[in-house]
Amino acid sequence: MKKVLALVISLTLTAVIAGCASKAGDAEQAAAPVKTKDTITIAWYPNESGADLKDARDELGKVIEKATGKKVEHKTTTDYIIAIEAIASGSADIAYMGPQGYIEANAKNKKVQPLVVPSGESGTLDDAVYYSWLNVRKGEEEAYKSGGSFSIDNIVGKKFSFVSNSSTSGFKVPSTGIVSYFSKKDKYKNLTVDDLVQGGKDKFFNEVLFGGSHQGAAVNLLTGKADVAAFCDTCVSNYVELSSGTANKPGAVYKVKQGAAEPFNTLIGKEFSLISVTPVLNSPFAINTNTVSADDVKKLKDVFTSDAVTNNPKIILPKDSKDTGLFKQKTGKEKFLTVDDAWFNPVRELSK
Incomplete structure (x- = not known):
């Protein structure tokens, strides 16, 4: 684990150079003791809420139902904040969320x-990123090179799309990396993340968009609404090759x-090029331990980490599958593993 923590801390802050409303604890204090419930509600980010992933969500629900003996309900969302608030308030019991969203809910x-x-x-966990x-867009990448290597110097003044300000890989990591890189230049020595979220003639970016999901940010890029966009590999892997x-x-x-589902179905064949790549700690399934009993938490950990799952x-x-899913084998060794809260501290450090 130390290896991946060091990797993420260092690369999150430097990879860009290479080319790369409640107070905490309020909900906890107000929460009631765990009560036995007949239903477990799972909240999903917009990235995983599409119709093309319904079968994958349902299969996971069946596994949870069998393990706990409780009915599973899926809460799909159109906004990161809805899922974060749901798991924090207890209106959802489980949520699949990025590290930043987990940190906000926690x-x-x-x-x-x-x-x-x-x-x-x-x-x-050594390479759980x-x-x-x-x-x-493909064909425009040469403008983002310096001395033969990719550089982000020329993103200044462009139309830029993030995902959501609660997204780890679609906002927290790229915005921190951009500030880290440009603040070393005299002109931008006082640059802050807040300077990146509002576009304008005299702003860092000419225009700033938020896609609402990684898919949305990619569409902003491919349709010309944005010149540069931040999104992650896993959230678009079902649609691109x-x-x-x-x-x-x-x-x-x-x-x-070919055959990509919405919102990419009208963009078949469109291409984009990577100008910067930064590793990010893998996303957790988070659980509200105030709404799910310790016995059920153990059952869920056991089933998620089982050979059956x-x-x-x-x-x-399977790595040769053409189906659409939430997770995919690349080596055949991939599985789910338990972690504790401290594992996400490298992401917390980005906000300090």
Whole structure:
């Protein structure tokens, strides 16, 4: 774990250079003791709320129902904040969320804790990361090079799309990286993250958009609404395929694949290029331990980390599968692992 923590802390702050409303604890204090419930509600971010992922959500629900003997209800959302508030308030019992969203929910209610995270390709936490990308349209990437290497110097004055200010890889990591890089220049020595969220003639960006989801940010880029967009590899993997270059490396080109579901169905064949890539700690399934009993928490941890789930092709797609899913094998070693709250401290550090 120390290895991945050091990796994320250092690369989150430097990879860009290489090319790269309640107070905390209020909800906890107001929360009632755990009561036995017949239903477990799962909240999903907009990224995982699409109709194309319904079968994957339902399969996970069936596993949870079998493990706990309780009915599962899915709460799909159109905004990160809805899911974060749901798990923090207890109107949802489980949520699949990015590290930043988890940290925000935990700050609102300490009873929100990580349940499991997907492992890395090694089957361990050592490489349990996904990737935050800065992307431009194919054919425009040469404008973002300096001395033959990719550089973000020329993103100034452009139309830029983030995902949501509660997104780790679609806001927290790229905005922190941009500030870290540009604040070393005299002109931008006082640059802050707040300076990146509002566009204008005299602002850092000419225009700033929020896609609402990683898919939305990608669409903003491919439709010309944005010149540069931040989104992650995993959230668009069901819709795009590597066209050239090395996956998750600056210079890689991805193409919207045939048969891509909405919102990419009208963008088949459109391409974009990566100009910056930064690793991010994997996203957790979080659980509200004030609404789910300790007995059920244990059952859920046991089933998520079981061979039955690891080998369930509807939950973790085989690496040669053409189906759409939430998770996919790359080496055959991927599985879910338990972590504690402190595992996400590198992401917390980005806000300090």
